[in-house]
Structure formats: structure tokens, C-alpha cells
Amino acid sequence: MNRCILCYRCVHVANNLTEDRVHGVLNRGEHAEISTYIENAIDNDFSGNMIDVCPVGALTDKTFRFKSRVWFLKPMEAECSCTKCSGKVVLWMFGNEVYRVTARKDTYGEVEDIEGKPGWICNECRFEKKDTAKWNVIGPRVVDRHSVISQGKYETKIDSSTKNIE
Numbered sequence: 631m632n633r634c635i636l637c638y639r640c641v642h643v644a645n646n647l648t649e650d651r652v653h654g655v656l657n658r659g660e661h662a663e664i665s666t667y668i669e670n671a672i673d674n675d676f677s678g679n680m681i682d683v684c685p686v687g688a689l690t691d692k693t694f695r696f697k698s699r700v701w702f703l704k705p706m707e708a709e710c711s712c713t714k715c716s717g718k719v720v721l722w723m724f725g726n727e728v729y730r731v732t733a734r735k736d737t738y739g740e741v742e743d744i745e746g747k748p749g750w751i752c753n754e755c756r757f758e759k760k761d762t763a764k765w766n767v768i769g770p771r772v773v774d775r776h777s778v779i780s781q782g783k784y785e786t787k788i789d790s791s792t793k794n795i796e
């Protein structure tokens with residue numbers, strides 16, 4: 631929670647996902663902190679979507695936490711038939727292993743709309759489907775080349791006479 635910048639994005643998402651406000655900011659001024667009871671308070675199949683909107687990584691996926699850095703993983707578009715959500719996700723893979731499942735995000739880091747509705751994904755797709763057999767993998771997700779996630783994935787030509795990288 632010492633990463634939290636109190637941007638309220640998670641509060642906004644929680645408000646969209648629940649009928650009543652269930653989490654927010656505790657205390658005032660420099661002691662202000664986002665409620666750490668989020669997990670207990672939000673009993674909802676879609677609560678994991680708050681992780682996707684947190685811009686600083688203060689909210690993390692407990693199934694992925696400390697397992698790897700995102701820039702070591704390969705983002706792949708995938709889908710499954712899910713009765714709760716659209717099932718359209720990004721799988722973050724290392725070899726053939728699924729390390730993390732997230733919603734698809736647009737160039738602004740917002741969850742992408744799917745068929746005119748926000749593409750939130752359910753907790754079952756996010757936390758429990760870590761087996762590639764459960765997914766139809768479509769292909770690599772295009773990631774902006776300025777993103778840290780693209781690190782090490784640029785195609786470069788090395789001129790062997792000068793060792794310059796073009």
C-alpha cells in the first residue's frame with residue numbers, strides 16, 4: 631500500500647461492480663490510505679478487475695505476485711467460453727506456461743471495450759485458468775514499442791562491421 635497514489639481508479643471500478651460503496655479512503659491528509667479491506671469487502675466475481683486499473687501495482691494478483699517481471703513474459707491474446715464474462719483475455723506466458731491472466735487494455739491502459747461493453751473478466755478466468763488447454767490462443771498481443779513490456783522484443787539489425795545497431 632505504500633505504492634498507492636490515491637488515484638481512486640480502484641474505487642471507481644468497485645463502484646461499477648457493486649451496488650453499494652464498499653471501499654474507499656481511510657484517514658486524512660498524509661495518513662490517507664486506500665482501504666486495505668478491499669478483498670474482504672468486495673465479494674464479487676469481478677473484483678479482480680481492480681488489479682488491472684491500478685497504475686502503480688499497489689493492487690496485485692495473488693496468483694502472480696513475485697513470480698516474474700511482466701517484461702520477461704509473452705503477452706498472447708486468447709479466449710475461452712465462459713458463462714460469466716466475455717472470456718477474451720491476455721495470457722502472460724513463459725514458454726507454454728500461463729503465469730498471469732488479465733483483461734485486454736487499450737493504448738491508454740484502460741480496459742478495452744468488447745462488443746460495446748467494458749471487457750472486464752471474471753475471477754475464475756483470471757485466477758483459476760492457468761492451464762493453456764483451457765484457452766484458445768489466438769496470437770501475440772501487439773504491445774506499444776515504448777512500453778517497458780516491449781523491452782528486449784524490438785527487431786534490430788546489427789551491422790557486423792561497425793557493431794552499430796540500426
Ligand code: SF4
Binds near residue numbers: 686687
Ligand atoms: S488504483 Fe491503485 S493507486 Fe489508485 S487508489 Fe487504488 S490502490 Fe491506490
Ligand SMILES: [Zn+2]
Binds near residue numbers: 712713714753755
Ligand atoms: Zn470468465
